[in-house]
Amino acid sequence: MARIYHDALIYLSLTAVEPPATFLRRMPEVNDTVPKTTCCIIGGGPAGIMLGFLLARAGVSVTVLEKHKDFFRDFRGDTIHPSTLELLYELGLLDKFLEIRHSRITQASACIGDYAVTIADFSHLPTHAKYIALMPQWDFLDFIASEAAKLPTFTLRMGWEATDLLQNGGVTRGVIARTPDGTVKIPATLTVGCDGRHATSREAGHLPLIESGVPIDVLWLRLPRHDSDPENGLGYVNYARLMVLINRIDYFQVAYIIEKGTFPQLQQAGLKDFQESMARIVPFLADRVGEIDSWDKVKLLTVQVNRLTHWSSPGLLCIGDAAHAMSPVGGIGINIALQDAVATANILSEALYFNSLTPHHLRQVQQYREKAVRRTQAFQVFAHRILNRVLHSSGPVHAPLILRFVTHIPGFRHVMARLIGMGIQPEHIAAHRHAAHPGAG
Structure with missing residues (x-):
């Protein structure tokens, strides 16, 4: 009361x-x-x-x-997940939205040391767009x-x-x-x-x-992308580092994961060490890491x-x-x-x-x-x-046996796709009878 x-x-x-x-x-x-x-x-x-x-x-x-x-x-x-694309479909805007230049992730993959694995396969999601749109x-x-x-x-x-x-x-x-x-x-x-x-x-x-408490920060930068480079979402784990490449068609938006608070030490070590680190983690980027020729091209995102x-x-x-x-x-x-x-x-x-x-x-x-x-x-x-x-860790990373086992369990990729692509509680557009204009439901 x-x-x-x-x-x-x-x-x-x-x-x-x-x-x-x-x-x-x-x-x-x-x-x-x-x-x-x-x-x-x-x-x-x-x-x-x-x-x-x-x-x-x-x-x-x-x-x-x-x-x-x-x-x-x-x-x-940059990631527009299937759950969000479904909202656009419910609003009658999906086809129009997809006319905007974008790339698509149909699978999420990772390279852990020398072990490549598909983490999620979005092709079985109960949505109209079965992929992540990147723009x-x-x-x-x-x-x-x-x-x-x-x-x-x-x-x-x-x-x-x-x-x-x-x-x-x-x-x-x-x-x-x-x-x-x-x-x-x-x-x-x-x-x-x-x-x-x-x-x-x-x-x-x-x-x-x-x-x-969060133990990581992210360095945000971009590197040129070639047509022969991988298209799907890729995370690379090696040598005590993690890099994620986001395909923006003409270039990669790169997330370089570091231990929280260590960006000043990286800067003190110099750009050459930073460039070599990126090339060591993702070898096919070795011919373009030199594009990062100033710390002004690297943005720190505090997680x-x-x-x-x-x-x-x-x-x-x-x-x-x-x-x-x-x-x-x-x-x-x-x-x-x-x-x-x-x-x-x-x-x-x-x-x-x-x-x-x-x-x-x-x-x-x-x-x-x-x-x-x-x-x-x-x-x-x-x-x-x-x-x-x-x-x-130190030195090259090796994928643990438990990871190799889990990722081959039937249905694992579909479960992960649902978790990543739709989330725990996806929402839907409600109709409003009182709306005073066409198309409001």
Whole structure:
């Protein structure tokens, strides 16, 4: 009864038209207040753009804030897994999406020392696209944003950076944002933080975070690709190192795994040692590692695995990396974020459309998604332990007998394909009877 009474009070405050004047007086100086939106989304990454699209598709007024002026960031994930391609199919967009230049992974393979093994075979998945599509993430974001822009209730603000939350009495009422024309207030019934692992939304909302120790970091670089090079996803493990090659058709996006905190030592050892290390791990790259002739061509990605104890507070919800940073293991971070976005839209669209949102709705998102997220993170933490052993080995690596045995068990590749390609809890697009435009279901 106490919880119901509390939620009822919060609901009344969420639906109030204007905050008290005393609240407005203590806000930072602003130049303007933009019209109120039903949902303000902080962050134009995969979760933010997809959530904005799905809410607008359901007739909800939504504004997405992206602090950069474009989506072009080379350190973002490239893997569009079968679960995400299935979402695009359900939206009627798959064929159009696949017109964008991309490559495909039909099998995921690894070379452990001199032992080559297929880890996953996606050809048996119960999806329309039985492969992982590889394309720069900015192409994916541009595509979803362009489709969302066709909807009358969708607004994307590029170059608008959220700097704080509008709050009163423990309730988030919108966002304060820095824009090219000055600072503005954006009143909103609901604010959703999709602003990544260094989330302003999470910090401003004082949501507590639990960190899991991670023993690895990733160096991100690109090397030329030749037509004769392997096409499928390949990880190479040898000499206390792991490299993953992502086929971007004209070049490889390379993830070079290192022990956490050791990048300065690598730099001190020099570029020549780094080049020789890459050539030793992946011999067919020996004729092109010289392309990395400056440390400016190598980006350090600090790996984190963490999660919020509470994804929400009244008027505020965090999803994707803002709620639970994922490791690059399996390349599944983007797809987990997209699954969060779909579940959020499915759960909240009706309440937002009819202005009946309560904190209970926000807690439902975490209750529904948290188990899948925590299980996925547990799998990644287990993988980190194995990687840590590799990074502390010496000399050539030899595939253990248990691995040789397990990978030949009938059905192993199909099980791994389902885990990697679809995840523990794949989501599906819900139809919304109240949507006010064609094609919303």
